[in-house]
Amino acid sequence: MEPKRYDAVLLASFGGPEGQDDVIPFLRNVTRGRGIPDERLEEVATHYRAHGGVSPINEQNRQLKAALEAELAARGIELPVYWGNRNWDPYVPQTLQQIHDDGHRRVLAVTTSAYSCYSSCRQYREDFGVALRETGLEDELAVDKLRQYFDHPGFVRAFLPSLAAGLREMIAAVGAEKTHVFFATHSIPNSDAAAAGPRPLAAQLREQTGAEAGEANGADVYSAQHLAVAELLMSMVEEGSEVDWSLVYQSRSGPPSVPWLEPDISDAMEQRVTQDGVEAAVVVPLGFVSDHMEVIWDLDTEAKETAEELGIRFVRTDTPGTHREFVSGLVDMISERLAQLDERPQRAGMTQMGPWFDVCRPNCCSKVMRDGTIKPTTSAVDADVTPPQAL
Structure with a gap:
């Protein structure tokens, strides 16, 4: 994509419970629409209950958000970083509403998924599209998604x-x-x-x-x-x-x-x-x-x-977490997309498969339903075109 003058960054992730009372409501969110009874959800809940009902992912995202803010500031890039989740507070719709209320209009979303498949790429595009529609911000806020970064050096x-x-x-x-x-x-x-x-x-x-x-x-x-x-x-x-x-x-x-x-x-x-x-x-x-x-x-x-x-x-072995190389790499990819920078990093990829696309290809990472059909597009964001709202 051509660089744009983004004025905010959204860190988008899966989300997780932060106490025993959150576990079943969280799992209901994750399995929404599948008709799974609470008795079966309780089987999975044991994983969280063994750790006090707390998933570590939210605290890790708080740390990653802080690390991104520090790296952006160190480079003199004045972009606020917001955080929104698919399945738990803070939810993406509320976060987008806050971004809009704070006066921002063009958002670059960074997700915590590096590889290409429906749940780690296309579903985030759907999340943003549904959130814009639910909040009535489809004509007010633009949300573009950062590329998948599985082979980025960072x-x-x-x-x-x-x-x-x-x-x-x-x-x-x-x-x-x-x-x-x-x-x-x-x-x-x-x-x-x-x-x-x-x-x-x-x-x-x-x-x-x-x-x-x-x-x-x-x-x-x-x-x-x-x-x-x-x-x-x-x-x-x-x-x-x-x-x-x-x-x-x-x-x-x-x-x-x-x-x-x-x-x-x-x-x-x-x-x-x-x-x-x-x-x-x-x-x-x-x-x-x-x-x-x-x-x-x-x-x-x-x-x-x-x-x-x-x-x-x-x-x-360790996950990237807030490793300096990973955080620096994410900011490099943010910088690739910023029109306000005089010098932008080259789009980097270390394998023959990358660097991956800024804009998803037609029909990329579709969801196959249980009856074998492809999940239909549900919003402009999910459509295989270049909408103003999000990609």
């Missing part, structure tokens, strides 16, 4: 120090041949994986791999992005050439009859131990920006317990 390099430390620790303990790196990301339905990214690129990947999405890693845009970053990271650490690695998935939900991306991390660890004699697991939460519930429960609790049952060593 995001990639933020993983390196902890990955290198984890590898050194495990190699020293059991040797390189007995160490395996598991790059973990959130599983999504195979149908959503097949619909992730631009149609031509998705078709090209399936042709190259000879598989449909979900049958082989890399047969869909979502998995291919993760694989490209994982391969890049292993090439950037000194010990990377000595150690085997793989992409694994976690946090699947929904009925067992609906296929999701596999292998699950626990299944993959068991297979590596049984077939390859692996004695140490280095787990990299590659699909996550910060240590939210899917990281501290699915990896730090469940995957770690699997490793203990298998009798192998386990280390989980």
Whole structure:
């Protein structure tokens, strides 16, 4: 996109409960429209209740907001940073209303999702469109979305120090041949994986791999992005050439009859131990920006317990969080879009898949409904055109 004179930044995220009384209402928000009874939600609620009913994601977003504000100020960029969530307070509609009430009219949204799929990209566009419509601000406020940043140097390099430390620790303990790196990301339905990214690129990947999405890693845009970053990271650490690695998935939900991306991390660890004699697991939460519930429960609790049952060593590396490289990279990408800057950074990407698009391609990251149909567009923001309100 051509640079614009943005006057505010919106940090948009998933949201999470901040007390025991918030847990079920939060989960109702997450599963809205699916008809899931509270009894089933309570099964998931145990993850939050084990941590006092508090998801760490909100505090992490407060810290990220403060870090962005500090980095913008250090560069002399006068942009206020606001924060809004999809599923919990502060909600996106109220935040957009506050932005408008404070006198701002052109907003650049930064999301806490790096990769391409419906829930991490297109759904945010829908969130902004619905919020503008609900608040009556469709003709008053413009909201553009920052590009997906899976291979931006700031995001990639933020993983390196902890990955290198984890590898050194495990190699020293059991040797390189007995160490395996598991790059973990959130599983999504195979149908959503097949619909992730631009149609031509998705078709090209399936042709190259000879598989449909979900049958082989890399047969869909979502998995291919993760694989490209994982391969890049292993090439950037000194010990990377000595150690085997793989992409694994976690946090699947929904009925067992609906296929999701596999292998699950626990299944993959068991297979590596049984077939390859692996004695140490280095787990990299590659699909996550910060240590939210899917990281501290699915990896730090469940995957770690699997490793203990298998009798192998386990280390989980850091997420980007507020790592200086990550924060600096986000501000670099904000700066790419600012017309008010005399000098803007080059659009950076470290893999052949990037840098990703500023404007989503037609039909990019569609949502496949349970009956196999594609979710229709619901607003100008969700339409595959270039509306004034948001992209």
